[in-house]
Amino acid sequence: MPEVSIRGVRKSFGPLEVIHGVDVEIEDGAFVVLVGPSGCGKTTLLRMIAGLENISGGEIAIDGQVINRLPPKERDIAMVFQNYALYPHMTVRDNMSFSLRLAKAPAEVIAHRVARAAEILGLVDYLNRYPRQLSGGQRQRVAMGRAIVRDPKVFLFDEPLSNLDAKLRVQMRAEIKELHQRLKTTTVYVTHDQIEAMTMADKIVVMRGGHVEQIGDPLALYDRPANLFVAGFIGSPAMNFIAGAVEPGGFRAENGALWPLGQELAARHASRMAIYGVRPEHLALAEHGLALEVQVVEPTGSETQVIGQVSGQPVVCVLRERLAARPGASIRIAADPVHVHLFDAESTARIGTG
Amino acid sequence: MDATTAEAAAVTWRLARRPDGWITRLFDYKPFLIGLCLAPAIGLLVVFLTYPLGLGFWLALTNSTIGQRGHFVGLANFISVLDDPVFQLSVFNTIFYTAAATVGKFGLGLWLALLLNHHLPFKSFLRAIVLLPWIVPTVLSAIVWWWMYSPQFSIISYILVNVLHLRSTYINFLGSAWPARWSLVVANTWRGIPFVAIITLAGLQTIPPSLYEAALLDGASSWQRFRFITVPLLLPILSVALTLSTLFTFSDFQLVYAITDGGPFNTTQIMATLAYQVAIPGSELGQGAAIAIAMIPFLVALTAINYFGLARRKWQQGPANE
Numbered sequence: 160m161p162e163v164s165i166r167g168v169r170k171s172f173g174p175l176e177v178i179h180g181v182d183v184e185i186e187d188g189a190f191v192v193l194v195g196p197s198g199c200g201k202t203t204l205l206r207m208i209a210g211l212e213n214i215s216g217g218e219i220a221i222d223g224q225v226i227n228r229l230p231p232k233e234r235d236i237a238m239v240f241q242n243y244a245l246y247p248h249m250t251v252r253d254n255m256s257f258s259l260r261l262a263k264a265p266a267e268v269i270a271h272r273v274a275r276a277a278e279i280l281g282l283v284d285y286l287n288r289y290p291r292q293l294s295g296g297q298r299q300r301v302a303m304g305r306a307i308v309r310d311p312k313v314f315l316f317d318e319p320l321s322n323l324d325a326k327l328r329v330q331m332r333a334e335i336k337e338l339h340q341r342l343k344t345t346t347v348y349v350t351h352d353q354i355e356a357m358t359m360a361d362k363i364v365v366m367r368g369g370h371v372e373q374i375g376d377p378l379a380l381y382d383r384p385a386n387l388f389v390a391g392f393i394g395s396p397a398m399n400f401i402a403g404a405v406e407p408g409g410f411r412a413e414n415g416a417l418w419p420l421g422q423e424l425a426a427r428h429a430s431r432m433a434i435y436g437v438r439p440e441h442l443a444l445a446e447h448g449l450a451l452e453v454q455v456v457e458p459t460g461s462e463t464q465v466i467g468q469v470s471g472q473p474v475v476c477v478l479r480e481r482l483a484a485r486p487g488a489s490i491r492i493a494a495d496p497v498h499v500h501l502f503d504a505e506s507t508a509r510i511g512t513g
Numbered sequence: 514m515d516a517t518t519a520e521a522a523a524v525t526w527r528l529a530r531r532p533d534g535w536i537t538r539l540f541d542y543k544p545f546l547i548g549l550c551l552a553p554a555i556g557l558l559v560v561f562l563t564y565p566l567g568l569g570f571w572l573a574l575t576n577s578t579i580g581q582r583g584h585f586v587g588l589a590n591f592i593s594v595l596d597d598p599v600f601q602l603s604v605f606n607t608i609f610y611t612a613a614a615t616v617g618k619f620g621l622g623l624w625l626a627l628l629l630n631h632h633l634p635f636k637s638f639l640r641a642i643v644l645l646p647w648i649v650p651t652v653l654s655a656i657v658w659w660w661m662y663s664p665q666f667s668i669i670s671y672i673l674v675n676v677l678h679l680r681s682t683y684i685n686f687l688g689s690a691w692p693a694r695w696s697l698v699v700a701n702t703w704r705g706i707p708f709v710a711i712i713t714l715a716g717l718q719t720i721p722p723s724l725y726e727a728a729l730l731d732g733a734s735s736w737q738r739f740r741f742i743t744v745p746l747l748l749p750i751l752s753v754a755l756t757l758s759t760l761f762t763f764s765d766f767q768l769v770y771a772i773t774d775g776g777p778f779n780t781t782q783i784m785a786t787l788a789y790q791v792a793i794p795g796s797e798l799g800q801g802a803a804i805a806i807a808m809i810p811f812l813v814a815l816t817a818i819n820y821f822g823l824a825r826r827k828w829q830q831g832p833a834n835e
């Protein structure tokens with residue numbers, strides 16, 4: 160039985176509907192990431208699971224029980240807020256034990272659980288500090304500690320890493336994932352960062368404009384994006400999109416360039432108007448490839464990112480080679496036909512790959 | 514200048530660095546700047562604070578009367594004042610007046626602030642209305658209260674007797690000691706509520722909503738959220754409001770002077786009105802000044818209690834680790 164079931168959930172603020180019927184099944188112990196651009200409804204959905212927003216339509220069930228009308232404290236969930244929402248006037252210990260003290264848990268239980276959470280999170284030395292005396296990463300850990308001590312059925316994370324600097328974010332990302340592997344508590348995690356989604360999730364739910372665009376495990380989303388939006392959202396740098404039409408010998412871009420296409424795909428969608436998608440990492444230097452006029456070269460050491468134009472069409476490619484090309488120079492690149500996607504020009508749905 | 518030379522000039526022009534003049538150098542000279550910036554404030558303090566206060570102290574040590582420069586008499590004024598039963602009564606009245614009115618103001622003001630912190634229709638309009646008692650000149654509102662407390666024309670009595678038929682006689686609000694004291698407390702509370710409400714409302718709005726959401730998820734009832742989130746986070750600002758409010762109430766003059774003038778038989782005489790009574794109508798400037806000076810220890814004690822008791826909480830102290 161799934162731990163969390165979201166069935167046909169809608170949310171309206173007054174006359175404005177922001178979530179238009181979302182269905183997601185979350186298995187027991189899964190780490191599910193809700194990802195999407197700002198305003199896609201991911202945080203609203205999370206807050207509906209938490210009980211901080213009421214549910215305008217459909218239902219949400221936790222462990223088989225519909226919780227639409229249950230107050231937050233009876234839903235057996237714990238949430239980590241974007242700004243951590245630590246109580247500034249309480250020590251780390253008091254912050255973590257607050258819910259247990261409200262629930263009148265026995266003192267030994269509180270002491271034991273706080274000690275265990277502090278142990279897991281490396282906060283043992285900080286239990287008597289106040290939040291303002293902690294660094295960003297430590298505050299983040301206290302917020303997680305507050306969730307852990309309650310031993311809930313579901314953890315909810317609302318963009319928990321967005322207030323941290325880049326290096327700490329990578330570190331905390333690994334810590335949260337490790338924590339989940341250790342506790343195996345069902346987790347719903349909201350982020351706008353697709354890298355966080357890719358690296359942490361068992362299952363990603365991509366949302367846009369109050370709709371679910373695609374649900375799947377990270378690599379499925381990367382390899383088989385359902386549509387243009389998911390294809391552009393997942394992966395960094397973003398997939399190159401080229402508008403044009405399918406020809407027997409390949410894909411003819413509007414500006415005239417001929418891009419390689421698998422024979423079977425070309426045959427199946429002959430002379431169809433489509434959008435050609437290829438990820439920057441699936442472009443490589445090729446002696447007889449298309450001419451790319453180099454505009455910017457960004458070496459990162461392990462690879463080289465080249466931004467340029469193919470017949471006036473902006474194209475980004477990530478090359479494994481170190482490239483000496485200067486801006487203005489021309490290099491020849493080719494797409495690996497196996498990793499090429501075609502999207503319908505009208506519906507933007509993916510119609511074929513390879 | 515033709516277009517090309519203009520363009521060339523635009524390209525080659527650089528921000529010029531001119532040598533500093535003596536005025537620039539003078540204003541860059543830190544001691545001069547400090548003196549210059551502090552002078553107006555120090556001047557104002559000396560003229561409007563130190564001199565009157567100093568004069569008050571000096572008068573309290575002399576036997577001056579109106580129209581006659583007195584001689585230094587040491588602490589004689591204080592000794593005679595402390596022995597005076599009217600003074601003792603006024604100390605009791607002042608403390609009662611301050612304590613009762615402060616409880617009322619803070620209870621109702623905080624309640625009002627909590628209400629206004631919710632999403633109410635016509636919120637800004639309501640806020641403006643709340644401020645009204647504070648905007649009305651004190652004497653004007655005192656006269657209105659005096660009118661409402663009148664033995665013959667009181668609207669309160671009228672409603673109780675003629676509309677609700679709860680009583681058969683009009684109340685003599687200001688005719689005896691305790692009713693008069695409570696009447697003053699009510700009037701002062703009414704005047705003080707806006708101050709407390711506006712300050713605590715400002716304080717309430719600094720509390721992040723996510724703290725309440727976190728507490729909600731932690732299982733806190735609305736009373737527990739008030740008790741464990743609102744109150745502790747409001748304490749620093751409440752203590753400032755409490756300090757100011759108790760100081761204002763303790764040294765109040767206008768309301769009491771205009772409503773009861775200390776009567777009946779000095780039973781509502783507070784220290785400020787008594788000081789005035791003795792010094793101006795009684796023309797004993799030295800004695801009056803001594804009574805006024807006698808308020809200072811009380812005010813200092815109030816400030817100290819509020820400051821050390823409430824102002825800086827432990828969680829606000831210590832090095833921040835941002």
